[in-house]
Amino acid sequence: MARKIRLGWFSFSCCEDNTVLFAEILNDHFFMVQEKFDIIHAKVLQNVNKWEEMDVAFVEGAIANKEQEETLQKIRGLSKTLVAIGSCACTGMPSASRNNFDESTIHEIRFIKDKFNMLDKVHPLKDIVKVDMEVSGCPMDETKFLEALTAIIKMYGDL
Amino acid sequence: MHGGHDSENLELGIEGLSKVEGHMDMEVKVTRGKVEYAKLKIPEAKRFYTQAVRGRPMQAIAQLVSRICGTCSMSHIFGCTKSIEDAVGLVPSEQTMKQRRLSIWAHLIRDHPLHLYFFVLPDMFDKGSVFDFTSIEEKKIIATALEIKAAGNNLSKMVAGRSIHAPWPVLGGFTQIPDRAKYPNIIHDLEHAREHSLELLDVFYDCPWKFEHDTNYVAMVGPNFDYLSGDLVSSSGLKIEEKDFDKYAERIWKDYSTASAFLLQGKDYMVGSMSRLNLGKKYLHKQTQKDCAKQLSRFPSSNVYDNNLAQAIETIDSINQSIDVLESTDFKPEAPVQPTRKDGTGFAVVEAPRGVLYYNVAIKEGKVQSMAVAIPTGQNQVRMEKDLAEMVQEQVDAGKDKDYIVHEMEKLIRAYDPCMSCATHFLKVKWKK
Numbered sequence: 001m002a003r004k005i006r007l008g009w010f011s012f013s014c015c016e017d018n019t020v021l022f023a024e025i026l027n028d029h030f031f032m033v034q035e036k037f038d039i040i041h042a043k044v045l046q047n048v049n050k051w052e053e054m055d056v057a058f059v060e061g062a063i064a065n066k067e068q069e070e071t072l073q074k075i076r077g078l079s080k081t082l083v084a085i086g087s088c089a090c091t092g093m094p095s096a097s098r099n100n101f102d103e104s105t106i107h108e109i110r111f112i113k114d115k116f117n118m119l120d121k122v123h124p125l126k127d128i129v130k131v132d133m134e135v136s137g138c139p140m141d142e143t144k145f146l147e148a149l150t151a152i153i154k155m156y157g158d159l
Numbered sequence: 160m161h162g163g164h165d166s167e168n169l170e171l172g173i174e175g176l177s178k179v180e181g182h183m184d185m186e187v188k189v190t191r192g193k194v195e196y197a198k199l200k201i202p203e204a205k206r207f208y209t210q211a212v213r214g215r216p217m218q219a220i221a222q223l224v225s226r227i228c229g230t231c232s233m234s235h236i237f238g239c240t241k242s243i244e245d246a247v248g249l250v251p252s253e254q255t256m257k258q259r260r261l262s263i264w265a266h267l268i269r270d271h272p273l274h275l276y277f278f279v280l281p282d283m284f285d286k287g288s289v290f291d292f293t294s295i296e297e298k299k300i301i302a303t304a305l306e307i308k309a310a311g312n313n314l315s316k317m318v319a320g321r322s323i324h325a326p327w328p329v330l331g332g333f334t335q336i337p338d339r340a341k342y343p344n345i346i347h348d349l350e351h352a353r354e355h356s357l358e359l360l361d362v363f364y365d366c367p368w369k370f371e372h373d374t375n376y377v378a379m380v381g382p383n384f385d386y387l388s389g390d391l392v393s394s395s396g397l398k399i400e401e402k403d404f405d406k407y408a409e410r411i412w413k414d415y416s417t418a419s420a421f422l423l424q425g426k427d428y429m430v431g432s433m434s435r436l437n438l439g440k441k442y443l444h445k446q447t448q449k450d451c452a453k454q455l456s457r458f459p460s461s462n463v464y465d466n467n468l469a470q471a472i473e474t475i476d477s478i479n480q481s482i483d484v485l486e487s488t489d490f491k492p493e494a495p496v497q498p499t500r501k502d503g504t505g506f507a508v509v510e511a512p513r514g515v516l517y518y519n520v521a522i523k524e525g526k527v528q529s530m531a532v533a534i535p536t537g538q539n540q541v542r543m544e545k546d547l548a549e550m551v552q553e554q555v556d557a558g559k560d561k562d563y564i565v566h567e568m569e570k571l572i573r574a575y576d577p578c579m580s581c582a583t584h585f586l587k588v589k590w591k592k
Contacts, residue, residue, distance in 0.1 A: 002394035013204045016180055016228025017323045023273050024322060027309035030301065034290050045277065046288030047177040047569070064204035072388050094226050118204055137321045139229060 002036075005156045008054040009042035010075055011124065012061030012068045013095045014088040017139035019044050019060065025142060036153060054079045055156040060140075062088040062095040063123040065116065076129040081155065084125045085149055087138035094138070096122035161351065167192045172563055176572060178278040178288075180230045183580025185568055187551050194555070197547035199416040199572070201579050212527045217243050217498075217520075218330050220409035220527055227532070233266040233315075234511035237387060238532075240330055242518035245401075246505025247498035254493055255332045257484055260385040262319040262328065263509075267313025267386070268352065268571035269322060270512045271432070271470040274576045275305035275363070279467050282570050283366060290371050303355045307474065309346050310345075311338060314481060317341050332495030342485055353478045356471065357450060359549045363471045364454045368464040370550055370571055374426040374542050376459070377515060379508050380439025384476055386510035392438055393428070394459070402506040404517050408533060413540070418579070420540035421533060427541040430514025431575065432469035433460060442481040443472075451475060462575050463546060470512075470576070501525040511535055513576050536577045543575055 011019060026033060041049040057079035063069050076082055088095040098109065100122050112118075125131050133151070135144045169189035175185045184200040208227050212220045224239045225232040237259055244251065251259075277289045280300070281379045286292065292301050315322035317337050327333045367587075377397075381389020391399045399407050435438045437459035440448075448455065451472050457465055507518045514535035521528040550571055 011182070013206060015226050015227075015229040015232070017232065019180075020229045020273075023277065024269065024308070024312045027305045027312060030305055031298070034293075039288070039290055042288075043175055043177050043182075044180065045178065045279075046286050046290065049177065062509055068204070094211070094223065095206045098207045101207075101210060101270075105213075109205075109207055109210065112205060116202075116204065138226065 002157070004038035005036055005056065005152065006040050006052070007037045007042075008040050008057040008079060009044070010057060010059045010061075010071075011044070012059070012072070012089070013064040013106050014061035014086060016044075016060065018058075018086040021139045021142060021145075025145065028066065029146075031091045036157060053080065056081045056083060056152045058085050059085050059125060060084075060086045060089050062092045063119070063125065064095065064126055065118045067117070069119070069123075069128055070130050072125060081132045082125075082129065082153065083133040083135060083152075084131045085135045085145065086140045087136060090134045090136045092122050092124040092127075096124075098122060169555070169561060169564075171561065171568065173565060173569065176569060178281070179573060179577050179579070180228075181577075182287075183237035183572070183577060183579050185547065185572065187547055187568065189551065189555055192555060194548045194552045196383070197551065198413070198415055199544055199547070201416045203579055205375045209530050209532065212530050213435065214465055215276040215527050217247065217522050217527060220530075221328065221330070221418060222324070224327075224530075229323055230270065231511045231513065231516070233262055233319065233322075234386070234509055234516050236325060236328050237263065238507055238509040238511070238516045238518045239520070239530075240328065241387070241507035241509060242520045243330060243506040243522065244498075244505065245507055246520055246522045247500050248503065249331050249496055249498045251331055251496055254488075254490060256335065256495075258318055258333050258385055258490065259328070261282055261337070261481055262315065262325060262384065262385045264481045265311050265318060265322065267477040267512055268310075268349075268474055268481070269308045271474045272308045272311070273302055274523070275467060275474075276301070276308075277291050277369055278573055278576075280304070280362075282573070283362065289467075299443035301334045303359065306315075306348075307352040307355050310348040310478070313348060314345055317345055329495050330348055330477065331497060332493060336490035336492060336494070337485075339489070346482055346485055349478050349482050353482075355473060356475045356478065360451065360454055360468075360471050360475070364457070366464060366467065368570065368574075370463045370546065371461050372463060372542070372546055372549065373461065375423060375426060376434035376437045377423060377428045377430050377538075378438045379515060380442055381436055382442055382570065383441045384444065384480065386529040389439070389442075389509050391515070393423070394434075394437060397424075401508045401517075403414060404508060404533070405531075408517070408538070411541075416540075418540070419537050421538045423538075424543060427545055428538065429542050430535050430538045431466055432473055432512070432514075433458070433463075433466040434514060435510060436460075436469045436472065444483070446479045447472065447476040463571060466574050466576070511579055514538060536575075536579065539575050539577070543572055543577070546571060548559065
């Protein structure tokens with residue numbers, strides 16, 4: 001049996017539309033994913049999730065607090081290829097709306113920001129770690145995601 | 160591993176509940192055999208959408224609030240739009256209402272099955288994930304589930320342009336109408352999805368899981384079973400005008416969670432699929448009432464796990480309703496209705512898949528002044544915590560071990576189908592310091 005590709009799926013600050021879209025993409029590709037991939041980490045899909053080396057990590061969402069920053073660094077350390085999926089991961093927006101708030105609105109939200117250790121600014125992934133591929137769009141572009149998935153299969157599928 | 164008598168003192172914690180939308184932690188503390196507290200913590204960082212909409216043109220914000228939640232985006236689009244239309248005196252056409260209904264039903268046909276087959280089914284088959292369904296029989300169930308979801312997804316594309324962050328709905332109407340040439344395939348797929356959904360219905364009807372609770376069920380129900388209109392009522396006998404929601408529902412702040420919780424007249428309540436069927440099953444499509452008569456006799460129910468059965472029935476109903484409207488409607492190009500004024504305050508309640516979704520918006524000179532949103536998971540939070548506390552107490556009294564109880568906690572909360580993306584947009588917060 002061919003070696004399975006080790007995949008991780010992670011969400012930070014966002015509306016998780018890429019996860020929902022992935023669930024729709026599975027309508028047509030479920031059995032291919034089941035056959036070719038070993039899901040190491042995907043909290044939305046399974047209850048046993050491991051922090052182990054992965055061939056590919058798909059990451060959605062922007063980075064809004066210290067804990068997320070550290071988790072993203074951990075993911076980077078464990079993954080050979082890190083793919084940013086969706087607008088928030090690629091550009092920060094729209095989760096980074098607060099970066100553009102005026103003084104009085106910033107003052108209004110300060111208490112919550114401090115209470116939950118939020119960073120001063122919300123960041124796209126590439127501000128924090130090296131990103132190998134980007135699939136932009138809000139939600140991510142379905143065709144480009146499938147292209148990225150195909151590229152991953154080519155890179156790691158026949159080892 | 161804890162033995163029997165060790166369950167006198169337990170700290171039951173789950174960091175990052177799996178198979179739910181978004182991030183939620185649970186914590187239950189048991190001291191000398193008694194549950195001290197049960198907490199549901201939502202640690203996700205807020206995204207402050209209620210602030211981000213301020214000053215923006217009223218026509219632009221439905222697309223922004225859609226981004227509150229990738230799971231429930233269609234409900235946010237129509238909840239927000241309905242509140243703005245109320246504010247500026249805009250009444251959409253009957254054709255627009257039909258297209259909105261189709262959009263919402265399509266949303267239900269793909270969202271309920273995601274919860275039922277990807278999140279709940281693995282627990283029922285004692286598996287960690289949908290990817291662990293590997294035998295021929297098991298794969299057949301998954302293939303069936305995927306077909307149902309796909310029928311909803313494809314219907315969404317035809318009626319709203321896309322299933323997530325749909326681009327066609329606008330204030331007063333739609334920018335495009337469904338392409339009639341696609342009807343035959345879509346209806347064919349929906350009919351298959353109906354057949355499959357009926358086949359799988361008894362998986363949820365026969366499910367032996369039981370947790371009875373005593374609460375107030377709240378839902379907006381009415382003719383068409385369309386999740387967009389009707390009366391907001393409760394099993395305690397209330398009938399609430401949309402503009403009065405804030406007078407009944409009180410926001411409370413849990414200092415361990417970034418999302419706000421709600422009480423109704425000072426008490427916990429439950430919203431969602433089970434509440435809708437408990438209060439409004441008579442409004443379901445005739446075909447649904449006929450085909451699901453046995454399963455519908457279960458409602459009104461106070462077993463939390465019947466929320467799964469209710470979702471399965473609503474999926475079938477949304478298919479029946481959609482086929483009816485498609486077969487009887489010839490959509491014609493129609494310009495969106497324009498607002499008659501640029502100022503006002505609007506209130507709206509819609510039923511998101513997980514329950515009551517409330518919008519309140521103030522518009523001045525065509526721009527958003529302020530907005531408040533109450534989302535279903537926040538409204539269920541207090542009841543979910545009480546359920547957890549009561550269930551854990553029952554299990555501790557029965558001498559169950561820690562691993563068993565933790566698994567039961569997960570199952571129980573999953574039955575509510577919580578959605579944390581929704582919960583962590585932003586509400587006006589006054590923290591108790």
